[in-house]
Amino acid sequence: MSALLHIDGVGKSFGGLKAVQNVSLSVTEGRLSALIGPNGAGKTTLFALMSGFIVPDTGRVRFAGQDITGQAPHLNARMGLTRTFQIVQPFAAQTVRENIAVGAHLHLPARAQALEFAESVAQRVGLTPQLDKLASDLTVAGRKRLELARALATRPRLLLLDEVLAGLNPQEIAEMIPVVQSIAQSGVTVLMIEHVMQAVMSLAQEVWVLAQGQLIAHGTPAEVTNNKAVVEAYLGHGTAERLQKNVAKALAAQEAQP
Amino acid sequence: MKDFRRIALFALLIGAVPFFTQSGVVLNFVMTALYACLLSQAWNVLGGFGGQFSFGHALFFGTGAYVQAIAQMQWGLSPWVALPLAMAFAAGVGAFVGAASFRYGLKGSYFALVTLAFAEVFRIVATSVPFTGAGVGLMLPLQESAANMQFANRSGFIWLMLGLVTLALCVTAWLKASRFGAYLQAVRDNEDAARAIGVNPFKVKLVATILSGGLMGAGGAFYVQVFQYIDPGIAFGSHTSVEALVGAIVGGLGTLWGPLLGAVSLHILADLTRNLFGQLPGINMVIYGVVLIGIVMFLPRGIAGLGTITPLQWLRGNKPVDGEKP
Numbered sequence: 001m002s003a004l005l006h007i008d009g010v011g012k013s014f015g016g017l018k019a020v021q022n023v024s025l026s027v028t029e030g031r032l033s034a035l036i037g038p039n040g041a042g043k044t045t046l047f048a049l050m051s052g053f054i055v056p057d058t059g060r061v062r063f064a065g066q067d068i069t070g071q072a073p074h075l076n077a078r079m080g081l082t083r084t085f086q087i088v089q090p091f092a093a094q095t096v097r098e099n100i101a102v103g104a105h106l107h108l109p110a111r112a113q114a115l116e117f118a119e120s121v122a123q124r125v126g127l128t129p130q131l132d133k134l135a136s137d138l139t140v141a142g143r144k145r146l147e148l149a150r151a152l153a154t155r156p157r158l159l160l161l162d163e164v165l166a167g168l169n170p171q172e173i174a175e176m177i178p179v180v181q182s183i184a185q186s187g188v189t190v191l192m193i194e195h196v197m198q199a200v201m202s203l204a205q206e207v208w209v210l211a212q213g214q215l216i217a218h219g220t221p222a223e224v225t226n227n228k229a230v231v232e233a234y235l236g237h238g239t240a241e242r243l244q245k246n247v248a249k250a251l252a253a254q255e256a257q258p
Numbered sequence: 259m260k261d262f263r264r265i266a267l268f269a270l271l272i273g274a275v276p277f278f279t280q281s282g283v284v285l286n287f288v289m290t291a292l293y294a295c296l297l298s299q300a301w302n303v304l305g306g307f308g309g310q311f312s313f314g315h316a317l318f319f320g321t322g323a324y325v326q327a328i329a330q331m332q333w334g335l336s337p338w339v340a341l342p343l344a345m346a347f348a349a350g351v352g353a354f355v356g357a358a359s360f361r362y363g364l365k366g367s368y369f370a371l372v373t374l375a376f377a378e379v380f381r382i383v384a385t386s387v388p389f390t391g392a393g394v395g396l397m398l399p400l401q402e403s404a405a406n407m408q409f410a411n412r413s414g415f416i417w418l419m420l421g422l423v424t425l426a427l428c429v430t431a432w433l434k435a436s437r438f439g440a441y442l443q444a445v446r447d448n449e450d451a452a453r454a455i456g457v458n459p460f461k462v463k464l465v466a467t468i469l470s471g472g473l474m475g476a477g478g479a480f481y482v483q484v485f486q487y488i489d490p491g492i493a494f495g496s497h498t499s500v501e502a503l504v505g506a507i508v509g510g511l512g513t514l515w516g517p518l519l520g521a522v523s524l525h526i527l528a529d530l531t532r533n534l535f536g537q538l539p540g541i542n543m544v545i546y547g548v549v550l551i552g553i554v555m556f557l558p559r560g561i562a563g564l565g566t567i568t569p570l571q572w573l574r575g576n577k578p579v580d581g582e583k584p
Contacts, residue, residue, distance in 0.1 A: 051454065077456035085454070091447035093512075102444040105437045106456040114437070154455050 003062075004029040004158050004189050005081070010049055010059035011213075019045040021213045022059070027158065027191050032184040034200045034221075035193045037210035038234050043193045044086055046210065047160050051083040052076045064157065077106060080157030084150075084164060086193070088143040090135035096122065097131045099146055103153030118153060125149045125179050141172040145179070152183065159183065161192040165199055177202060197225075209233065261431040261514055269424045276413035285412035291525045292419040293480060297498065298505030298517035299426035300473035305503060306511035307433050308466040309446030311366070314373030315474050315502045317355065317380055318348040320493030322475025326482045327396040328389060337407035341479050348475020349468045356467030360460050365449075374496070381494035395489025398482060407483050415484055422476045423518075429469060430514050442466055443512065474502070497543065504546050508553050510560025519561045524549065 003026035012020045020042045027033055037043050048054040050061060052073040061069045063081050073083075082103075091099050100118035101111075108114045122128050125145045130138060135146060144164050151159055164180065165173050177199055184190045184203075194200050200207060200221055207224045209217040211233035217224050224230055228240040235243075275288055297319070304310050322344040329340035359372050384390040391397075402408045409415050433439030444452040445459045453459060482488050492498075501524075509520020527549065528542040535541045557563060 053450070053453070072458070073453040074456050074458045077454060082456075083454050085451065089448045089451035091444050091451065093447055094443060098440065098443075102440050102452065102457070103455040105440055109437050111435050111437065111440070114440070150451070150455055 002029055003027065004064060005050065005191070006062040007050060008060045008062070010046070010056045010061065012045060012049055012054060012056050018213050020049060020056075020210075023210070023213075023215050024059075025208055025215065025218070027189060028206070029157075029189050030187065031205050032180075032190045032192070032203055033206040033208070034204035035191060035208050035210060036195070036197075036200060036224075041210040041233075042213040043210055044162055045213075047083055047162055047193065051081060051160055053083075077154055077156075080155070081160070082151040082154050082156040082158075083160035084147045084162055086162040086166065088140075088147045090138070090143055090146055092136035093134070095132050095134055096127055096138070096142075096146055096149075099135050100127075100149045100153045103150040106154040118149075121149050121153045124152065124182065126175070140167050141169075141176070144168065144176070148179070148183075152188075156188060158189045158191065161190060161194075163193050163195065165194060165196045173199065201225075261434060262428070265424060265427045265431060268427070269420055272420050273417060276416055282412065285416060287525075287529070289412050289416050289419060289484075291522050292416065292423050293477065293484075294501060294505055294521035294525050295518045296419065296423050296426055296477045296480070297474065297502040298509065298521040299423065299430060300470050300477060301502035302506040302511065302513075302517040303426075303429060303433065303473065304463075304466045304470035306506055306513070306517070307430075307439060307442050307446065308463055308470075310463060310466070311370045311503070312373040312470075312499070313370040313496070313503070314375070314377035314499055315470070316494050316496060316498040317373060317377040318352055318471040318474035319478040319481070319498045319502075320377070320380060320384065320488075320490075321351045321471075322348040322478030323482045323488045323493045324384065324390055324396070324478075325475070326479035327398055327488055330398065331396060332389065336405070337483060338405075341407070341476065344479035345472040345475045348478065349472035351475075352467040352469075352471025353464065355471075356464045360463045360467075374499070377494050377496070377499065381490045384490035384493060390490070393490065395487060395492075398486040400486060408486070415480075418483075419480060422473075422480065425476075426473050427514065427518075429473065434514060438462070438465065446512075500543065500546065504550050508549060508560055510562030513560070513562040516560050516562030523561065 005027040008024050010020060010023050023046060035043050035046065045054065049056050052068065052071050055070040060067055063076065063079060068076055068079070091102065097115060097118050100121050101114040104114040104117040104121065108117055119131065122131055125148050127142070127145050127149055130142055138146060148161070148164055161180070165176055168176060173196060180190065180203060204221055207219065207221050208215055209224055209230050216229045216233055217227045231240040231243065272288065276285060279285065301312065301315050304312060325344040325347040326337065326340045329335040329343050330337055355373065355376050359369050364372055385393050400408065402410050404414060433442060441452065441457045441462045444457055445462050449459050478493065505521035505524055506517040507520070508524060509518065510516025524546065527545060531542050531545050553560060
């Protein structure tokens with residue numbers, strides 16, 4: 001198992017705001033990892049730095065052994081690094097099939113082949129019934145699937161998924177989780193930003209936590225959720241202790257009652 | 259494939275017109291309508307499929323026109339050699355303007371203004387330098403012969419123009435059925451999403467500008483052959499830009515036959531108004547403006563989009579789809 005994506009000391013400031021500071025992490029090939037953190041922690045900025053949409057002020061980005069710092073996104077996509085967007089970005093005036101075909105064209109120059117491949121990708125994400133609909137007519141859940149399908153059609157080695165579950169209802173989340181899982185099982189390395197902890201716990205093998213632009217924890221989902229710094233980053237200073245006290249009290253109360 | 263068959267049928271039908279009528283009015287109408295179709299179709303390549311709204315397509319038109327005239331008068335070339343040369347120069351100007359604008363990420367109204375500015379710059383330059391004949395313009399010597407691309411009657415010009423329109427239609431049909439076309443439309447609809455999945459927006463938009471510029475240049479070259487005269491106002495004036503873009507928008511952006519429908523409808527309208535209000539020169543531009551407002555409000559997909567919406571939607575003012583440029 002080697003590191004497919006490795007970032008080293010990456011930082012980016014927007015004026016006085018340090019969006020991402022000195023972040024280093026390695027995404028292991030073949031794994032499904034997650035990046036979590038409170039709102040405004042810099043997760044999406046970090047994705048943009050990895051995929052080339054933003055050039056980092058400091059640090060290096062390496063993908064598949066090559067330095068790709070500051071390389072344009074379309075060149076990264078050709079190397080096998082593709083991202084999706086938190087705010088879905090469909091090609092609204094085109095059908096679902098045509099949308100996915102644009103991704104498929106990366107490796108298939110012929111139109112007919114790309115359209116055919118789009119169908120098989122649509123099947124993988126459960127979009128087959130919607131193939132001939134306009135992208136603008138899809139529901140939020142459908143658009144999230146489309147976002148995923150379009151990225152998948154480029155046959156990526158590493159897929160950066162930015163909140164594919166956000167805005168979905170519990171049933172839609174339950175339907176989407178196996179889709180993400182099957183993509184990871186097919187051999188694609190996945191790094192996902194996710195707020196839905198149920199999904200992170202059930203999917204991710206490895207989790208990084210970002211808060212105020214800095215990495216504050218790294219480990220398995222269980223390790224990370226028990227990490228004091230992580231709890232405080234989400235719920236505020238002192239909450240970890242209070243929670244522990246509450247737990248201790250509850251335990252004591254249980255013991256007191258025979 | 260179906261598109262290419264239809265284009266062939268279209269070319270055969272229009273090409274046969276001169277065999278059935280000798281009426282100067284009809285032939286003149288067919289020729290000028292085809293000319294308007296070429297301008298709109300050229301604009302559609304960049305504006306309709308690429309979503310880059312140029313207000314200065316006269317830039318390419320004028321370049322093509324001047325190269326066509328200069329190549330014959332000063333370089334002594336045959337007009338049949340000058341025509342591809344004119345297209346190449348116009349395409350080259352497209353490459354320059356495209357590279358300069360897209361390199362710095364100009365989009366939307368900024369791109370429109372830059373193209374408009376470039377057309378004005380070229381107009382002023384053409385008024386000042388000697389080899390364009392400055393403000394006087396260039397007058398092509400009259401030597402009627404097919405070898406000289408000056409036909410004794412309209413049918414020769416019709417067939418020449420039909421050839422160019424067919425070329426433009428084939429380019430458009432290719433856009434609809436190729437990877438490049440898919441990339442171009444993806445960039446139009448969402449540039450960031452396209453970048454994320456491997457599309458180089460700079461290259462795609464640049465190639466579209468080159469194609470569009472080359473076709474527009476052919477329109478300019480044709481103008482010179484028909485009217486045998488060009489001056490800076492005609493070449494780089496905004497009315498050509500407006501004619502090209504209004505035809506495409508009225509007909510239907512990003513469609514194969516829309517710009518043709520739009521250009522022909524506007525042409526009929528312009529002819530009618532000219533007959534009715536002959537004493538008011540320029541009235542056709544006013545009518546264009548009114549039609550354009552009406553189309554943008556009620557038929558954002560243009561005439562070609564008429565069949566795709568119900569009358570009720572039409573009455574309510576059918577809104578464009580998210581992300582689709584009006």
